[in-house]
Amino acid sequence: xxxxxxxxxxxxxxxxxxxxxxxxxxxxxxxxxxxxxxxxxxxxxxxxxxxxxxxxxxxxxxxxxxxxxxxxxxxxxxxxxxxxxxxxxxxxxxxxxxxxxxxxxxxxxxxxxxxxxxxxxxxxxxxxxxxxxxxxxxxxxxxxxxxxxxxxxxxxxxxxxxxxxxxxxxxxxxxxxxxxxxxxxxxxxxxxxxxxxxxxxxxxxxxxxxxxxxxxxxxxxxxxxxxxxxxxxxxxxxxxxxxxxxxxxxxxxxxxxxxxxxxxxxxxxxxxxxxxxxxxxxxxxxxxxxxxxxxxxxxxxxxxxxxxxxxxxxxxxxxxxxxxxxxx
Amino acid sequence: xxxxxxxxxxxxxxxxxxxxxxxxxxxxxxxxxxxxxxxxxxxxxxxxxxxxxxxxxxxxxxxxxxxxxxxxxxxxxxxxxxxxxxxxxxxxxxxxxxxxxxxxxxxxxxxxxxxxxxxxxxxxxxxxxxxxxxxxxxxxxxxxxxxxxxxxxxxxxxxxxxxxxxxxxxxxxxxxxxxxxxxxxxxxxxxxxxxxxxxxxxxxxxxxxxxxxxxxxxxxxxxxxxxxxxxxxxxxxxxxxxxxxxxxxxxxxxxxxxxxxxxxxxxxxxxxxxxxxxxxxxxxxxxxxxxxxxxxxxxxxxxxxxxxxxxxxxxxxxxxxxxxxxxx
Amino acid sequence: xxxxxxxxxxxxxxxxxxxxxxxxxxxxxxxxxxxxxxxxxxxxxxxxxxxxxxxxxxxxxxxxxxxxxxxxxxxxxxxxxxxxxxxxxxxxxxxxxxxxxxxxxxxxxxxxxxxxxxxxxxxxxxxxxxxxxxxxxxxxxxxxxxxxxxxxxxxxxxxxxxxxxxxxxxxxxxxxxxxxxxxxxxxxxxxxxxxxxxxxxxxxxxxxxxxxxxxxxxxxxxxxxxxxxxxxxxxxxxxxxxxxxxxxxxxxxxxxxxxxxxxxxxxxxxxxxxxxxxxxxxxxxxxxxxxxxxxxxxxxxxxxxxxxxxxxxxxxxxxxxxxxxxxx
Numbered sequence: 001x002x003x004x005x006x007x008x009x010x011x012x013x014x015x016x017x018x019x020x021x022x023x024x025x026x027x028x029x030x031x032x033x034x035x036x037x038x039x040x041x042x043x044x045x046x047x048x049x050x051x052x053x054x055x056x057x058x059x060x061x062x063x064x065x066x067x068x069x070x071x072x073x074x075x076x077x078x079x080x081x082x083x084x085x086x087x088x089x090x091x092x093x094x095x096x097x098x099x100x101x102x103x104x105x106x107x108x109x110x111x112x113x114x115x116x117x118x119x120x121x122x123x124x125x126x127x128x129x130x131x132x133x134x135x136x137x138x139x140x141x142x143x144x145x146x147x148x149x150x151x152x153x154x155x156x157x158x159x160x161x162x163x164x165x166x167x168x169x170x171x172x173x174x175x176x177x178x179x180x181x182x183x184x185x186x187x188x189x190x191x192x193x194x195x196x197x198x199x200x201x202x203x204x205x206x207x208x209x210x211x212x213x214x215x216x217x218x219x220x221x222x223x224x225x226x227x228x229x230x231x232x233x234x235x236x237x238x239x240x241x242x243x244x245x246x247x248x249x250x251x252x253x254x255x256x257x258x259x260x261x262x263x264x265x266x267x268x269x270x271x272x273x274x275x276x277x278x279x280x281x282x283x284x285x286x287x288x289x290x291x292x293x294x295x296x297x298x299x300x301x302x303x304x305x306x307x308x309x310x311x312x313x314x315x316x317x318x319x320x321x322x323x324x325x326x327x328x
Numbered sequence: 329x330x331x332x333x334x335x336x337x338x339x340x341x342x343x344x345x346x347x348x349x350x351x352x353x354x355x356x357x358x359x360x361x362x363x364x365x366x367x368x369x370x371x372x373x374x375x376x377x378x379x380x381x382x383x384x385x386x387x388x389x390x391x392x393x394x395x396x397x398x399x400x401x402x403x404x405x406x407x408x409x410x411x412x413x414x415x416x417x418x419x420x421x422x423x424x425x426x427x428x429x430x431x432x433x434x435x436x437x438x439x440x441x442x443x444x445x446x447x448x449x450x451x452x453x454x455x456x457x458x459x460x461x462x463x464x465x466x467x468x469x470x471x472x473x474x475x476x477x478x479x480x481x482x483x484x485x486x487x488x489x490x491x492x493x494x495x496x497x498x499x500x501x502x503x504x505x506x507x508x509x510x511x512x513x514x515x516x517x518x519x520x521x522x523x524x525x526x527x528x529x530x531x532x533x534x535x536x537x538x539x540x541x542x543x544x545x546x547x548x549x550x551x552x553x554x555x556x557x558x559x560x561x562x563x564x565x566x567x568x569x570x571x572x573x574x575x576x577x578x579x580x581x582x583x584x585x586x587x588x589x590x591x592x593x594x595x596x597x598x599x600x601x602x603x604x605x606x607x608x609x610x611x612x613x614x615x616x617x618x619x620x621x622x623x624x625x626x627x628x629x630x631x632x633x634x635x636x637x638x639x640x641x642x643x644x645x646x647x648x649x650x651x652x653x654x655x656x
Numbered sequence: 657x658x659x660x661x662x663x664x665x666x667x668x669x670x671x672x673x674x675x676x677x678x679x680x681x682x683x684x685x686x687x688x689x690x691x692x693x694x695x696x697x698x699x700x701x702x703x704x705x706x707x708x709x710x711x712x713x714x715x716x717x718x719x720x721x722x723x724x725x726x727x728x729x730x731x732x733x734x735x736x737x738x739x740x741x742x743x744x745x746x747x748x749x750x751x752x753x754x755x756x757x758x759x760x761x762x763x764x765x766x767x768x769x770x771x772x773x774x775x776x777x778x779x780x781x782x783x784x785x786x787x788x789x790x791x792x793x794x795x796x797x798x799x800x801x802x803x804x805x806x807x808x809x810x811x812x813x814x815x816x817x818x819x820x821x822x823x824x825x826x827x828x829x830x831x832x833x834x835x836x837x838x839x840x841x842x843x844x845x846x847x848x849x850x851x852x853x854x855x856x857x858x859x860x861x862x863x864x865x866x867x868x869x870x871x872x873x874x875x876x877x878x879x880x881x882x883x884x885x886x887x888x889x890x891x892x893x894x895x896x897x898x899x900x901x902x903x904x905x906x907x908x909x910x911x912x913x914x915x916x917x918x919x920x921x922x923x924x925x926x927x928x929x930x931x932x933x934x935x936x937x938x939x940x941x942x943x944x945x946x947x948x949x950x951x952x953x954x955x956x957x958x959x960x961x962x963x964x965x966x967x968x969x970x971x972x973x974x975x976x977x978x979x980x981x982x983x984x
Contacts, residue, residue, distance in 0.1 A: 112469045160783075232849040260582075491871075568894050
């Protein structure tokens with residue numbers, strides 16, 4: 001996994017017209033409402049945000065658990081619990097609000113806030129950011145939107161009315177009509193709802209070589225890191241891929257399936273139509289998930305599951321047969 | 329509920345380039361094919377349509393049941409059953425056809441019929457009706473369509489390729505890419521199918537302050553009144569909200585959920601992904617509906633349900649455990 | 657069924673800027689990697705592709721089973737199994753690759769490959785192919801794309817941000833906002849995944865008179881023949897109709913339902929919301945399919961089914977009641 005993160009580093013600054021750096025000590029002022037304590041001794045300039053998956057240089061990490069990595073001089077920990085290990089950190093009474101306050105300060109995060117249309121080229125009804133990087137061989141249909149920082153490599157085909165933001169798209173990818181790639185994920189907090197309080201998302205979507213995305217799909221950007229679809233994977237229509245999902249290579253997903261946030265799908269997985277996969281679980285390599293399954297728990301390599309909650313497909317079939325017998 | 333309707337009155341005429349008023353007595357001629365009887369004595373000018381939820385001035389109401397409110401001088405009742413109470417009414421042999429005939433006469437109802445593109449301003453690929461009312465602070469992305477009568481208040485963000493018609497949108501709302509807000513609802517009649525016979529819809533969508541709508545969602549306009557989403561409620565991607573649905577405040581709905589026509593969702597309800605909610609039911613305040621539930625009946629405040637048909641979540645979990653045990 | 661195919665013939669060449677005809681003997685060279693044998697004696701010029709449903713003039717058919725029709729002089733059979741009956745055929749070791757190789761040679765198949773924007777008229781943000789045939793009475797909203805070969809007849813209404821390709825649309829049809837009609841179907845091969853290996857689709861979508869399509873739907877083009885929706889049928893929002901599906905007349909389909917490839921839906925069928933219908937099955941006339949059903953097998957005329965896997969609705973209700981009783 002670390003491998004995956006290190007091989008897919010991206011430059012945060014490509015995606016933002018402005019990033020407001022902030023002195024570690026000024027962070028305390030910004031969080032004044034959240035009773036920050038104790039004061040910290042570090043005097044670093046914060047330029048980025050880290051997640052548990054990837055620690056970035058000169059960054060802040062938000063933690064609701066103990067920090068377990070080796071102390072880094074250029075990392076500022078903000079937490080709502082007491083940290084040990086002699087690390088410098090800022091304690092706050094609300095970690096979600098701390099996250100929102102700092103990210104809203106550092107990143108003008110809303111997808112259309114960040115830019116203005118003078119920075120776009122117009123081509124066949126499509127608006128293409130002057131700060132995107134698109135290979136000449138790429139074909140783009142009509143009425144698309146390609147946002148700041150987006151990279152699209154050789155021979156990729158973008159059909160019509162496609163919206164692409166915050167994405168790095170490798171060669172030979174196809175994205176069909178009316179799909180939305182790289183929009184903000186569903187970052188809500190049940191104690192503080194509403195669009196004004198949506199959690200800022202600053203991550204990307206990474207689509208590797210030869211990926212195929214059908215029509216009217218939505219693939220949300222990562223919250224801090226990325227949402228990832230591996231080489232040769234293919235998605236049918238009306239599919240939803242939430243923030244931070246990682247999909248391996250050669251994965252086949254049929255229509256109307258949804259994958260919840262932060263789940264990991266292995267290589268060579270086959271997923272039927274109208275499947276739901278819960279958040280924060282792991283589907284092993286070479287799994288087969290029957291149509292209309294609801295997968296609620298992690299499953300190991302080579303599993304074949306069906307039903308809701310999904311179980312081994314042989315057991316499920318037996319169960320269904322018994323059920324049928326019981327209904328005279 | 330009455331409260332909700334009275335606090336959210338809207339001017340029907342804002343949304344139509346023409347409304348053809350009709351004398352009560354001419355209604356009889358218009359319905360000649362439907363054997364209208366008896367003749368009525370009223371001599372009022374019909375300007376609007378009423379529903380059981382809200383009686384409007386100088387209007388018609390269509391009823392397939394007894395009219396139970398106090399008689400109003402300026403209300404014309406059309407019904408397919410015999411009314412009592414000495415009220416003046418027109419009886420017809422097909423109430424659905426009567427509805428279609430009168431609404432098609434009074435309202436050039438189809439969303440794109442009603443207008444022509446000379447009445448639109450063009451901005452960054454977006455077409456914005458000159459008869460809409462949009463605050464200067466509103467940000468609108470590329471390739472959107474904002475139709476006649478639409479109101480959008482302060483600081484609302486409309487992303488790209490969004491279609492908004494027949495809607496009143498309060499401040500600080502966010503609507504993500506490729507969503508369709510205020511399109512005609514699914515008004516079919518199994519005895520008379522086809523696009524020519526679709527029931528006219530003349531209502532609105534009302535999105536209150538701080539609502540968040542994800543990407544590729546569809547929110548249909550009300551049939552006569554409105555489809556309503558209350559303050560601070562948040563919707564993920566690929567969600568369908570049918571005509572006349574009323575959603576309270578602080579409601580959280582995960583991706584790919586669908587809510588059928590005329591259902592009412594209370595405040596502070598949490599709804600998982602891929603849930604289906606049947607039509608004409610009521611979900612109480614503070615309910616929690618697990619992912620992939622199919623809710624077929626009304627549920628009281630504070631219910632927690634799961635499964636299909638949805639039942640109490642504790643019972644459902646017990647049931648699932650028993651089921652698992654029975655499968656060796 | 658033959659009737660249906662013969663009544664809905666379309667001119668393949670209308671949909672392609674170039675079709676590369678190929679001599680039967682050159683086909684062997686094109687398939688050199690797939691160990692073609694034996695050589696054939698025919699000297700015909702191949703101009704089209706046939707399916708088992710419809711044999712076209714001067715065409716190739718790809719078969720993974722015995723060819724059972726009377727031998728035709730102008731038909732070239734390519735198969736991965738030994739054919740009998742003294743027919744001339746080319747045997748290959750991989751029929752899927754043979755299909756891809758020949759179709760990619762003959763048809764520049766990708767929807768946006770086939771054309772360039774000089775061949776489009778621009779109207780209110782919509783791009784309309786000069787090689788489409790659209791009646792003057794048709795209303796087209798803003799920011800649509802209407803591709804090469806598309807025919808749209810009298811009084812049809814296309815709303816906003818709609819993408820229509822490879823389609824023949826009869827009169828009085830309505831297509832609502834953000835829908836995608838006629839995009840390539842989900843043609844994958846688990847042994848050879850990725851967008852570069854997507855199976856070419858060269859078929860059409862046929863929407864008959866008075867069809868109604870809701871918002872944000874996807875209807876894929878047929879693989880070789882067509883995806884078909886019969887007269888007066890109505891679809892709600894966010895519905896997926898896969899390649900080669902045939903839907904009869906007066907069919908009513910509620911929101912978020914998906915129908916998998918090559919299934920056949922009879923006349924006067926009513927399908928609830930969030931239903932899934934498996935591929936290659938047949939739903940008889942006048943069937944009723946309850947909301948959230950998963951139909952896995954063909955069902956005869958007049959069936960009423962519910963549940964997943966769907967069973968007779970009375971049995972299902974009894975089963976649910978028993979289940980409820982068993983949960984104390």
